[in-house]
Amino acid sequence: MLKTTLNLLLLTFATVPGIAQSPRSLPAIEQKMVDRGLVDIQKVDPDILVELKYSTTDNFIGRDVYGELTRAYLQPEMARRLAKASALLKKQKPGYQLLVYDAARPNAAQYDxxxxxxxxxxxxxxxxxxxxxxxxxxxxxxxxxxxxxxxxEKGIPLDMGTKFDYFGPLAYPRSEQEMLQKGKLTAKQIENRQLLRKVMTQVGFKVNTTEWWHFDGMSKAQARAKYGMIP
Known part of the structure; x- marks a missing residue:
């Protein structure tokens, strides 16, 4: 009983306006991102959905690579662009949302x-x-x-013809017309990809020719010179 009463008093004290509260500590891997100036994209745009595939077993390795990293981080200018792409998507297709599978990645995970x-x-x-x-x-x-x-609108990913991290021409934007002619992709699947490309390229992201899901905000040389690598 005494423990319950003390817990209630502590909870009341912590929520009283004007009383300083300790910020919730972040996992070390996320703190590394924050210390380097990266931002949580959902704090920039809460409407963007996040499911980091490398924080699950649903990836080509079949195991969790990121561990405690479950939030998606980007450089601030990239996050702002992504928010603009989100707004464009909502304007064109009300109810649709961007769903992020991967964002900033420590170089240690790159080796994995x-x-x-x-x-x-x-x-x-x-x-x-x-x-x-x-x-x-x-x-x-x-x-x-x-x-x-x-x-x-139901939070279900659109049919893009392949899963994320699919290896092979079926995932290549550059091979879509060939795959369509061979009956391996449908016109609707390509239309879905084109919608994603449209909102992303309109805000300055560039298409990757072998991965329909991947977009770059600048060249690798520019990124290295401006930001440096996340260890």
């Missing part, structure tokens, strides 16, 4: 993804087609790239 390709028996000459060499870095490692899709 890179090494996983060996287990998948991806030829060495083809590895950089799917995962950037961690010695050079991905734009994700600078907080200047975003992987995402669109969710409908």
């Amino acid at each position: 993804l890179w090494n996983a390709l060996d287990h998948l028996k991806i030829p060495a000459r083809s590895k950089t087609q799917y995962v950037a060499d961690p010695k050079i870095g991905s734009n994700h490692n600078f907080g200047c790239a975003i992987d995402l899709t669109i969710a409908d």
Whole structure:
């Protein structure tokens, strides 16, 4: 009884206006992002959905790579652009929302993804087609790239023809017309991809030719010079 009473008193004290409250501490991996000036994209635009695939087992490695990192971070200018893309999408398709699968990524995690390709028996000459060499870095490692899709009014991802992280021409924007002619993609699937590309490119993101979900905010050289790598 005494413990319950004390807890109630502490809760009341903590919520009294004007009483200083201790900020909730962030996991170390997120604090690293904040210390480098990156921002939580949902604090910039709460309407953007987030499901970091590398914080789940639903990815090409089949295991959680990020651990305590469950929020999506970007450089502030990238987050602002993403919010503009979100607004464009809502204007064109009310009820639709951007759904983020990956954003800023520590370089340590890049090594995990890179090494996983060996287990998948991806030829060495083809590895950089799917995962950037961690010695050079991905734009994700600078907080200047975003992987995402669109969710409908029910929060269900639109059909883009492949899952996130699909390896092969079916995921390539540059191969869409060929895949359409072969009957491997439908016109509706390509239309969904085009909607995503439209809102993203209108705010300055660039399309990746082999991943429909990946968009870069600037070149890797620019990102390295301006921001440096997230270790």
